[in-house]
Amino acid sequence: MPTKIVTTLTEHTSRFRASTDALGEIRKFVSGQARQYGFGEEDIDDIRLAVDEACTNIIKHAYEWRDDKYIYIRIAMHNNEMLVSIYDNGKSFDAGRYSVPALQDQLDQKKRGGYGIYLIRKLMDKVEYRKQRSRNEIRMTKKR
Amino acid sequence: MSTFEIQKRTLSQVTVIEIFGELDAHTAPKLEEEFQQLIRQKNVQIIVNGSGLEYISSAGLGVFMAYIEDIRSHGGDIKISNLKPKVYNVFDLLGFPTLYDILDTENDALEQFQDNT
Structure with a gap:
């Protein structure tokens, strides 16, 4: 179960175990918030998938499958935009070095x-990465 | 927790895998085991009927990516059918329709296998 950290009218923060077990709960949490904020079903699908992808990356790459770690998700509504910040304390990700692999190449190489x-970049309107001491943040925005 | 189930049946030489629920990083290994088993058994003509699939992430799509070359090199294929529009959109975002046969119905997929034999 997620641990609720902060709940105000416009902001919610919850903590989840960094395990693929938690992905269903994470998706439920973000979809529920997006629905409360008045997003339509297509936008909710986009937000849910983007958050799942970000958390899956944290579980695999930042924490390297160590499920004694935690992921923090903060959701806020601001000027008709939903801000989703996802925090971890694992290995940081260098977004500048990322390039999209070609599907045929991936298949050839299995x-x-x-x-x-x-x-995430396709589904959300804005995506930023920040690092503060040992804490990584991926901040995503979706307009309503 | 994510829920995911597989039901398998055979339809004249073709294995139909019906998948239900959510295919994410947690549940992807179940589908992976199924493909591995089918390859071992040389049952490589496979239709994945996704009528019950409610959700897929890139971890789920990754399973389709990892086994397609093996299956095709054994003379088989994975054809995908009956996807809900929201699930099809995710396949489409990654360019799957250019490299996989994605059909409206299981019957369309079956006919494609029969046309090729």
Whole structure:
């Protein structure tokens, strides 16, 4: 179960275990918030998938499958935009070095990964990465 | 927790895998095991009927990516059918329709296998 950290009228923060077990709960949390904020079903689908991709990347790459770690998700509504910040304390991600793999190349090499960031950028209006001491943040915005 | 189920049946030489629920990083290994087993058994003509699939992330799509070359090199294919529009959109975002047969119905997929034999 997520641990609720802050709940005000416009901002919610919850903590989730960094395990793929938690992905269903994470999707429920963000979809519920987006619905409360009045987003339509297509936008809710986009936000839910983007957050899942970001959290899956944290579980795999930042924490390298160590499920004693935590992911924090802060959601706020501001000027008709939903801001979703996802925090972790794992290995940081260098977004500048990311490039989208070509699907045919991935198939030829029997590879499967590398599309999470691409999807997040496609699905959300704005995506930023920040690092503050040992804490990484991916901040995504979706306009209503 | 994400829920995901697989039901399997055979339809004249073709294996139909019906998938239900949510295919994400947590549940993807279940589909992966199924593909591995089918390859071992040389049952490589596969239709994945996604009528019950409510959600897919790139971890789920990754399973389709990882096994397609093996399956095709054994003379088979994975054809995908009956996807809900919201799930099809995710396949489409990654360019799957150019490299995989994605059909409206299971019957369309079956006919494609039969046309090729």
